[in-house]
Amino acid sequence: MEKVFSEAKKAFMTGNETAAWAALAAGAEVMFGYPITPQNEIMHYWTRMAPKYDRGFLQTEDEISAGFTVCGSVQSGKKAFTATAGPGNVLMQEPFGMAEGMRLPLLAIIQQRGGPSSGTVVYSQQEVTLTTFGGNGEGHRIVYSTATHQEIYDYIIKGFNTAWTYRFPTFILGDGYQAKMREPLELYSPEDKGIKMVEPYPLIGLPGHIGEDREPKHLCNIYSLEEELYEVVMKISAEYEAISPELTEYQERECDDAEIIIVSHGVVSRAADDAVTALRAQGLKVGCFRPITLRPFPAQELKNCIQKSGAKKLLIAESAYGQLFRLVRQEIYGETVPMETLFMPGVGIIDYDIMSKIKSML
Amino acid sequence: MAMLEPVHPLTPKSWYLPSKPHKFCPGCGHGIVLKALGENIDELGIQDKTIFGCDIGCSLLAWNFFACDSTQTHHGRTTPVMVGIKRSRPELITVGYMGDGGGYSIGSQHLLNAAVRNEKVTLILVNNTNYGMTGGQMAPTTLPGQKTETSPYGRDPEQTGYPTKGPEFIAQLTPDSAYVARATVSKYNQLKRFIRNALRNQIEGNGFSFVEVLSTCPTNWRTNAQQTWRFLEDEMEPYFPVGELKSPFGKGDK
Numbered sequence: 001m002e003k004v005f006s007e008a009k010k011a012f013m014t015g016n017e018t019a020a021w022a023a024l025a026a027g028a029e030v031m032f033g034y035p036i037t038p039q040n041e042i043m044h045y046w047t048r049m050a051p052k053y054d055r056g057f058l059q060t061e062d063e064i065s066a067g068f069t070v071c072g073s074v075q076s077g078k079k080a081f082t083a084t085a086g087p088g089n090v091l092m093q094e095p096f097g098m099a100e101g102m103r104l105p106l107l108a109i110i111q112q113r114g115g116p117s118s119g120t121v122v123y124s125q126q127e128v129t130l131t132t133f134g135g136n137g138e139g140h141r142i143v144y145s146t147a148t149h150q151e152i153y154d155y156i157i158k159g160f161n162t163a164w165t166y167r168f169p170t171f172i173l174g175d176g177y178q179a180k181m182r183e184p185l186e187l188y189s190p191e192d193k194g195i196k197m198v199e200p201y202p203l204i205g206l207p208g209h210i211g212e213d214r215e216p217k218h219l220c221n222i223y224s225l226e227e228e229l230y231e232v233v234m235k236i237s238a239e240y241e242a243i244s245p246e247l248t249e250y251q252e253r254e255c256d257d258a259e260i261i262i263v264s265h266g267v268v269s270r271a272a273d274d275a276v277t278a279l280r281a282q283g284l285k286v287g288c289f290r291p292i293t294l295r296p297f298p299a300q301e302l303k304n305c306i307q308k309s310g311a312k313k314l315l316i317a318e319s320a321y322g323q324l325f326r327l328v329r330q331e332i333y334g335e336t337v338p339m340e341t342l343f344m345p346g347v348g349i350i351d352y353d354i355m356s357k358i359k360s361m362l
Numbered sequence: 363m364a365m366l367e368p369v370h371p372l373t374p375k376s377w378y379l380p381s382k383p384h385k386f387c388p389g390c391g392h393g394i395v396l397k398a399l400g401e402n403i404d405e406l407g408i409q410d411k412t413i414f415g416c417d418i419g420c421s422l423l424a425w426n427f428f429a430c431d432s433t434q435t436h437h438g439r440t441t442p443v444m445v446g447i448k449r450s451r452p453e454l455i456t457v458g459y460m461g462d463g464g465g466y467s468i469g470s471q472h473l474l475n476a477a478v479r480n481e482k483v484t485l486i487l488v489n490n491t492n493y494g495m496t497g498g499q500m501a502p503t504t505l506p507g508q509k510t511e512t513s514p515y516g517r518d519p520e521q522t523g524y525p526t527k528g529p530e531f532i533a534q535l536t537p538d539s540a541y542v543a544r545a546t547v548s549k550y551n552q553l554k555r556f557i558r559n560a561l562r563n564q565i566e567g568n569g570f571s572f573v574e575v576l577s578t579c580p581t582n583w584r585t586n587a588q589q590t591w592r593f594l595e596d597e598m599e600p601y602f603p604v605g606e607l608k609s610p611f612g613k614g615d616k
């Protein structure tokens with residue numbers, strides 16, 4: 001496949017444009033999608049670039065179809081992806097479930113918008129529960145929550161490799177702000193950074209004569225017996241747990257002696273970071289912790305932070321009414337540190353919001 | 363005494379023998395449709411490049427029916443999965459296999475839009491006038507007056523409309539390069555010919571190919587052999603005319 005960037009170059013662009021370039025640079029071969037704000041421009045940029053780089057696109061009849069066409073495409077061995085938001089993310093839970101059950105290397109970019117229902121087309125962090133644990137399964141998914149355009153670029157490239165290495169559906173969880181803001185970043189071809197892209201391979205439509213060179217491949221999705229399904233789910237669970245330590249990613253700052261640790265993810269973690277700088281300048285012992293992977297969650301790392309700092313309190317800050325909070329609580333079960341919350345569902349959070357909250361906690 | 367050699371029934375080469383005998387009920391029409399499909403796969407020499415995709419419904423029982431690479435999807439979602447495969451690997455021959463509930467009800471938006479886009483896939487839809495797998499509920503194709511578990515007093519078109527005539531609406535939606543037909547398991551040679559045309563149309567890269575097959579479900583119809591055949595020939599076939607509605611291969615067989 002043709003190299004998209006002959007050398008790394010600086011750019012100033014929106015997150016959606018960034019996402020389209022990242023998919024292109026990662027060697028994605030086809031996108032299936034359905035219009036929804038704030039994700040649309042990923043399709044707009046992709047459809048402009050795709051023919052020039054011999055990549056495919058189909059605007060499907062709905063998100064259910066977009067998700068299932070991706071399932072079919074990856075089964076046939078193509079690096080396929082989709083992007084959606086809000087009610088579209090709801091409709092895609094059905095194909096995402098198929099990808100979980102059949103271990104399909106599907107990649108989806110989610111640009112969160114306000115909910116419930118049609119909500120707003122603007123921004124939120126309200127698709128955390130849906131993206132991490134949606135569907136009638138066990139949340140066997142890998143979810144990267146990005147905070148900057150550089151991360152959108154980096155994690156889409158990484159996400160394709162994660163999907164095709166481990167064959168769990170993989171999500172890049174952004175939001176309306178990240179989608180629509182412009183930011184500087186560096187665009188590059190993965191190989192120039194020493195990143196080797198994992199080659200896709202077919203699960204069906206295999207080479208060779210059936211009965212002579214090979215057996216037919218039958219992919220199963222529904223089981224007759226409880227015990228059969230049990231075996232399958234236990235195997236998937238064991239594999240997911242085994243790879244979790246190598247997948248979890250997080251960032252922490254100033255936690256060694258922190259009396260209060262701010263826990264946030266995605267774009268809100270930037271506000272937390274600014275708040276820590278400002279509060280430290282005022283002599284307050286505040287640190288911050290940010291899970292980059294929401295699934296699998298860096299639980300041990302957060303526990304370590306709490307334990308080494310002896311923090312007196314956690315502050316969970318999110319643009320949702322407790323979706324990150326529930327995740328944190330279940331993941332660090334057993335820790336007794338008191339938690340306070342800053343819930344601003346569907347609304348942006350800036351450093352000032354966090355600083356005021358911290359001051360009220362002292 | 364000399365041992366008698368067991369006599370094996372003739373089976374298509376593309377059938378996967380370890381999964382036989384198949385799992386459909388006695389008297390079910392699915393097996394006849396899949397025999398016609400299997401013989402065509404053999405005769406067209408496409409076994410190695412056929413992808414068979416089955417819906418959820420009694421069609422799911424066919425997930426390992428063929429010695430062809432196969433995938434199983436969700437109820438109603440076989441069409442988009444086949445579209446995803448075909449668009450990614452146009453050299454493969456994709457055959458989606460579904461029930462009337464899967465195709466005309468829950469998956470109707472996919473069927474309709476795949477037809478409009480003239481997707482180069484072959485879809486075979488088994489019309490047994492009910493939801494077989496879930497225990498005999500009303501389907502879009504249930505005949506007026508027909509009793510099912512969810513129309514226990516008979517389907518009332520005032521309340522629930524008239525049966526969906528799939529090939530008729532798909533013929534309206536598709537360009538001339540599409541193939542659209544309705545067959546019945548009571549006319550095997552015709553059924554086989556229609557499925558062959560539907561495969562050929564994809565092989566030649568013409569366009570969307572769709573065959574509805576009128577089929578039997580004695581288990582949920584609660585019919586004996588004679589009543590089963592009578593319902594198929596005397597009730598279903600008059601309501602759902604059999605024939606080719608659109609064919610790039612000449613005038614069409616009414």
Ligand SMILES: Cc1ncc(C[n+]2csc(CCOP(=O)(O)OP(=O)(O)O)c2C)c(N)n1
Binds near residue numbers: 490493501
């Ligand atoms: C989303 C969803 N809804 C409902 C079901 C339950 N379900 C399984 S098979 C089926 C009906 C099958 O009827 P049809 O498509 O006509 O196939 P048949 O069994 O008659 O061959 C239903 C409703 C399901 N599997 N998934």
Ligand code: SF4
Binds near residue numbers: 385386
């Ligand atoms: S329930 Fe009906 S359609 Fe299903 S296998 Fe039995 S006879 Fe066939």
Ligand SMILES: [Mg+2]
Binds near residue numbers: 461463489
């Ligand atoms: Mg049916």
